[in-house]
Amino acid sequence: MTSETILDHKKKANALLKADADKILKLIKVQMDNLTMPQCPLYEEVLDTQMFGLSREIEFAFRLGLIEESEGKAILGELEKELSILHEASVRK
DSSP: OOHHHHHHHHHHHHHHHHHHHHHHHHHHHHIIIIIOOTTSHHHHHHHHHHHHHHHHHHHHHHHTTSSOHHHHHHHHHHHHHHHHHHHHHHHHO
């Protein structure tokens, strides 16, 4: 593989992981807005399952050398930060 191809794969992997993180955020936002409260076991189960799945995707991409460990941690950290903000806003309602 050429270095250009490797770089392209790394960019795609990063973009896909960020898109998956965004999907989780949107899913939780919809659930909080329309279905359940953050204290609901269903909400917690969905969040836990989705976050676990994303963390496994990130681990896989890291093991393949498509992302750096710091990039994966940054994606998860940013999602957790946004979910915390969303949760706080929901509680204030």
